[in-house]
Amino acid sequence: MRLLLTGCALFALSLPVMAGPAVAPSSQIETDLLPASLLQISETEAFSRYVFLVDKEQRKLSVFERNGELIQKITEYPADIGKMGGNKTKRDDHKTPEGIYFLQERLSQPKIPFSLYGALAFTTNYPNLFDKRENKTGSGIWLHAIPDSVPLTRGSRGCVVVRNDVIKKLADYIKLGETPILIFDHVNYVSKSEHDKRRQDLSRFVESWRQAWENQDIEKYQTFYDEGFKAPGFNYKSWMSHKKNLKSKYEYIKVHLSQPYIVQHNDQLLVKTLQRYESDKHVDYGVKTIYALKSGDTYKIIREEWAPFSQQEVAAAIARENSMTASSQKTQ
Amino acid sequence: MRLLLTGCALFALSLPVMAGPAVAPSSQIETDLLPASLLQISETEAFSRYVFLVDKEQRKLSVFERNGELIQKITEYPADIGKMGGNKTKRDDHKTPEGIYFLQERLSQPKIPFSLYGALAFTTNYPNLFDKRENKTGSGIWLHAIPDSVPLTRGSRGCVVVRNDVIKKLADYIKLGETPILIFDHVNYVSKSEHDKRRQDLSRFVESWRQAWENQDIEKYQTFYDEGFKAPGFNYKSWMSHKKNLKSKYEYIKVHLSQPYIVQHNDQLLVKTLQRYESDKHVDYGVKTIYALKSGDTYKIIREEWAPFSQQEVAAAIARENSMTASSQKTQ
Numbered sequence: 183m184r185l186l187l188t189g190c191a192l193f194a195l196s197l198p199v200m201a202g203p204a205v206a207p208s209s210q211i212e213t214d215l216l217p218a219s220l221l222q223i224s225e226t227e228a229f230s231r232y233v234f235l236v237d238k239e240q241r242k243l244s245v246f247e248r249n250g251e252l253i254q255k256i257t258e259y260p261a262d263i264g265k266m267g268g269n270k271t272k273r274d275d276h277k278t279p280e281g282i283y284f285l286q287e288r289l290s291q292p293k294i295p296f297s298l299y300g301a302l303a304f305t306t307n308y309p310n311l312f313d314k315r316e317n318k319t320g321s322g323i324w325l326h327a328i329p330d331s332v333p334l335t336r337g338s339r340g341c342v343v344v345r346n347d348v349i350k351k352l353a354d355y356i357k358l359g360e361t362p363i364l365i366f367d368h369v370n371y372v373s374k375s376e377h378d379k380r381r382q383d384l385s386r387f388v389e390s391w392r393q394a395w396e397n398q399d400i401e402k403y404q405t406f407y408d409e410g411f412k413a414p415g416f417n418y419k420s421w422m423s424h425k426k427n428l429k430s431k432y433e434y435i436k437v438h439l440s441q442p443y444i445v446q447h448n449d450q451l452l453v454k455t456l457q458r459y460e461s462d463k464h465v466d467y468g469v470k471t472i473y474a475l476k477s478g479d480t481y482k483i484i485r486e487e488w489a490p491f492s493q494q495e496v497a498a499a500i501a502r503e504n505s506m507t508a509s510s511q512k513t514q
Numbered sequence: 515m516r517l518l519l520t521g522c523a524l525f526a527l528s529l530p531v532m533a534g535p536a537v538a539p540s541s542q543i544e545t546d547l548l549p550a551s552l553l554q555i556s557e558t559e560a561f562s563r564y565v566f567l568v569d570k571e572q573r574k575l576s577v578f579e580r581n582g583e584l585i586q587k588i589t590e591y592p593a594d595i596g597k598m599g600g601n602k603t604k605r606d607d608h609k610t611p612e613g614i615y616f617l618q619e620r621l622s623q624p625k626i627p628f629s630l631y632g633a634l635a636f637t638t639n640y641p642n643l644f645d646k647r648e649n650k651t652g653s654g655i656w657l658h659a660i661p662d663s664v665p666l667t668r669g670s671r672g673c674v675v676v677r678n679d680v681i682k683k684l685a686d687y688i689k690l691g692e693t694p695i696l697i698f699d700h701v702n703y704v705s706k707s708e709h710d711k712r713r714q715d716l717s718r719f720v721e722s723w724r725q726a727w728e729n730q731d732i733e734k735y736q737t738f739y740d741e742g743f744k745a746p747g748f749n750y751k752s753w754m755s756h757k758k759n760l761k762s763k764y765e766y767i768k769v770h771l772s773q774p775y776i777v778q779h780n781d782q783l784l785v786k787t788l789q790r791y792e793s794d795k796h797v798d799y800g801v802k803t804i805y806a807l808k809s810g811d812t813y814k815i816i817r818e819e820w821a822p823f824s825q826q827e828v829a830a831a832i833a834r835e836n837s838m839t840a841s842s843q844k845t846q
Contacts, residue, residue, distance in 0.1 A: 292763075292796070293820065294747050295756045303747065319649065322746055414654055415626050415635065424627045431624075464624065488625065 216253055216377040218370040221384055222444040223248035226456045228469075228491075229443065232256075232355040234285075234325070234363040236342050238263050238278055241334070243325075243344060244369075245355055253377075259348045262328070265337025269367070270308070273320035276339050278365060279308045282445050282452045285325065285361045288353070300327025302349045304356060306363060311473050311485045312450050325352070325363060364445060384444050387481060388453055388472075396437045398429040408475065408482035432461040439470070449476035457488070467491040548585055548709040550702040553716055554776040555580035558788045560801075560823075561775070564588075564687040566617075566657070566695040568674050570595050570610060573666070575657075575676060576701075577687055585709075591680045594660070597669025601699070602640070605652035608671050610697060611640045614777050614784045617657065617693045620685070632659025634681045636688060638695060643805050643817045644782050657684070657695060696777060716776050719813060720785055720804075728769045730761040740807065740814035764793040771802070781808035789820070799823040 223233055223246065231248045243261040247254050263278040264270070270279035283306040290302050303326035309318045324341045327349040328334075334343060342365065344352065355361065372380070394403040404422050411418040428435070442455035450473070457470040473485035555565055555578065563580045575593040579586050595610040596602070602611035615638040622634050635658035641650045656673045659681040660666075666675060674697065676684065687693065704712070726734040736754050743750040760767070774787035782805070789802040805817035 289747070292760055292793070293798075295752070295759055297759070298752060298756075299747060305746065314653075317651065321646075324747065414637065415621070415631060415656065420627070420630060424630075427627055427629070428624055461624070466625075 214374050215371040218372045219446045221381040224443045226440040230357040230361040236365040237369040239368045260334050262334040262343035264340040271318050278340050280365050281447050283363045301346045408484045413486040436460040451481050546706050547703040550704045551778045553713040556775045558772040562689040562693040568697040569701040571700045592666050594666040594675035596672040610672050612697050613779050615695045633678045740816045745818040768792040783813050
């Protein structure tokens, strides 16, 4: 952990206001400076309590962990990135994409060769829904290793590359399909108080959206959405008329959200939560992911995804129902 | 089933050689005429024994079933398609894509409104790997229903649309993630003997590929691949050097394939099989899907996908191992 201090200390010095003594003890620096983009790691058990953060400029991959209400950097490693600078836009441009991704599948020998991918590889969901909206192309953006003889400064075809001993350690933090990997050109760090403020602002945004939905206040609800909004099977117009229709059908609805991931990347905002939806006629559980873009001083939702929970997961979710209700109230 | 005879009989009359009397009894027509594109339905239990076939010109959806070695049409229904004619190429072109797809997820009320999607909807994997290679865009191509008051001649935004009573019947044939839905502008039917010939030709193609691979005859093996070949993490060159490398590592490999789906669409060929791969150092099971394009009088593989089997599925696969070996021998 000592090795991490240099980078953190440099950021600390550049902050205008810094609590504590001029040369802060290491523990304080690590607690006080938090990544501006990673505002909240969900406490939902089915999700991942670890988040990977890649700083392309620093060529580093950090692992952050949820620790109660806190976010803590627990480790950091050197990483190689695409040999071309800038944000990936198309197939074979040899650039590392910047954005909010999730680690999907695990690959190892003999399916993939050690000479290209080292001991292990994890696929990502590039292009994500933000990327698809911008018609970005390409695929096969992975987190993987490389033989120890290859320097981590060679430049990849767009993948994030770490050492073999590192990928094996990282594997222990990865829940397939769940662990976020956030890739930034440059990771900004902010003070804990600024981080708290930003997290609270966005928690309020999510909670206002939830309330407008639960109250079936369609007029308010639709202010949260961009007119170019799409969800599978819906555009803005059909989505709103669907909600109006449900309002006429259901005497009430209740929407509970678990404490969500809240992640920003430039003007992008991703919120992922475990959702319990109840009406006088039914109950369902699913994973809700919201993709929003900055619009003036607020955000507008441009995509919404929902995936049902499996039976097993539902049983666990019902067991957690009280704690979910409690945590959704926290954000009010 | 009587309603189906008109279409079939018309096709029968256009065939140059037709066994049996001038007016064949219905059972014979249905047995003798088989869809030229759907050459084999896999007998692998983890897959689907039913295949949906959509004829855009006829505006019909048929269900085919594997019945031992035979393929049989078991039912057929009217279907609506995109309001614009031709093959889908881009987002919002209101065309129904033509190709080889699989039904993925099931959606119902209240997630989707009855007014737009009727009682049930099933998503497809459009754009598939053939489509992505051609940079086709768009998403949300579904098989769904519509309120009974809406005629099936209105034209959709690209989806395949059937009646509410029909989608409920179709749901019984669907294994999510597995059931193929083949969409054609026009479905050609051929005689059983011609169908047998085509299936055998392609089975031989698959078997020759399997043998070249198993024999680690790289020179022959690479003749099956297009130079633009890609698999996750590989291009043609790195794929072949990976195989050469494995050859130097393993004393032997054995490749068993279950009886595959063999489906054609114009110049496209899709082969999907349960694969058991064994070397002197390990054994693994997975679903292998091959995407090939017609090239002269043969096919060249342009994409290859492999997905691991779950532990449960592996156990079942091991139990079926003998029958798999037997069926792979059948194709020799």
